[in-house]
Amino acid sequence: MLSNTLCVILCVGLTPTVQRTQHFASLTLGEVNRASETVTTASGKAVNVARVLDTLGALVCLVQPLGGDSGRYVHKNLPFSQEIVWAEDDAPTRTCCTLLESSPVIGGGVTELVEEASALSEADRERLVACVRGKLSLALTTALALSGSLPPGTAPDFYARLCAASPTPVMLDAQKEPLRLALVERPYLVKPNRQEAIVALHLPADTSALACAQALCEAGAQNALVSEGKAGAILLTAENSAWRILPPKIVARNPIGSGDALMAGVLFSHFVQQATLLESVRFGTACAAANCLTLTSGMVDPETINQLLSQVVLESVQ
Ligand SMILES: Nc1ncnc2c1ncn2[C@@H]1O[C@H](COP(=O)(O)OP(=O)(O)OP(=O)(O)O)[C@@H](O)[C@H]1O
Numbered sequence: 001m002l003s004n005t006l007c008v009i010l011c012v013g014l015t016p017t018v019q020r021t022q023h024f025a026s027l028t029l030g031e032v033n034r035a036s037e038t039v040t041t042a043s044g045k046a047v048n049v050a051r052v053l054d055t056l057g058a059l060v061c062l063v064q065p066l067g068g069d070s071g072r073y074v075h076k077n078l079p080f081s082q083e084i085v086w087a088e089d090d091a092p093t094r095t096c097c098t099l100l101e102s103s104p105v106i107g108g109g110v111t112e113l114v115e116e117a118s119a120l121s122e123a124d125r126e127r128l129v130a131c132v133r134g135k136l137s138l139a140l141t142t143a144l145a146l147s148g149s150l151p152p153g154t155a156p157d158f159y160a161r162l163c164a165a166s167p168t169p170v171m172l173d174a175q176k177e178p179l180r181l182a183l184v185e186r187p188y189l190v191k192p193n194r195q196e197a198i199v200a201l202h203l204p205a206d207t208s209a210l211a212c213a214q215a216l217c218e219a220g221a222q223n224a225l226v227s228e229g230k231a232g233a234i235l236l237t238a239e240n241s242a243w244r245i246l247p248p249k250i251v252a253r254n255p256i257g258s259g260d261a262l263m264a265g266v267l268f269s270h271f272v273q274q275a276t277l278l279e280s281v282r283f284g285t286a287c288a289a290a291n292c293l294t295l296t297s298g299m300v301d302p303e304t305i306n307q308l309l310s311q312v313v314l315e316s317v318q
């Protein structure tokens, strides 16, 4: 088994955020709503993946652009290795809000208010790509994790180009054209949710998670993991074996970032601990459920993961 010290997971994301998570007894649009609890953290998909990896004990390096006081907050908030491309115009890193209701009256109990990320200049983007390439050339870099949406103005083949340049296996969680275009470069593992896979590949709206995974592999992914919230996920491997992974039955507090925790758990188990992909997805599913039980996204308690692991069910799909 590889020692932890010889293995760095490189996480890359272009749309980090300051995340304000507020809890309300109930929420009514057009009224004054008072939060009972407010937590502010650094977030964004790559931040969440890196933070969960760090919590699990992996060595991580996070490459991302930041700017303004909010960007400096994100940088200071994260306790692990980061390579920051500071925006040349110092445009502030965005702020997103999650509103949690304990007694939802209309609609769901989780409302997300998402601010668009600032555009990244060409010079900043080039500095970021050069930084990623430099990290990829290091022997310690064992896997590349690419997550999240791209800022306005970024070419949709951004992830495809990083996949093509990577000498190490790539795990990709993206949407729309950036996902579709990257598939041609044969990423090791892709992890969209079912809806994201349907949109990226222009599949019929009722396409099953298994059919989505098959379409992702036909389009180039070596392995595909298609998640479906509390219904779990489908794993389709390079050996053409398909599995349904059923998560523990829990009462979710905040499910946002579960896909990121799933990705981090798979990366840790597969690339650091060298477990099989199937066993790694089992571990990732326990991480995802543990994420659901915390107030903020991309935060897990290792003790909770251990308790949930035996409750994850793997079923072979014919
Ligand atoms: N309510 C829940 N109970 C148990 N497990 C859950 C629940 N919601 C999500 N999960 C776990 O998290 C995994 C990922 O969830 P989901 O499909 O919602 O990801 P996602 O849409 O990519 O999320 P995000 O983009 O916010 O990180 C699921 O496969 C499942 O294992």
Ligand SMILES: [Mg+2]
Residues within 6 Å of the ligand: 173, 192, 193, 259, 260
């Ligand atoms: Mg996701």
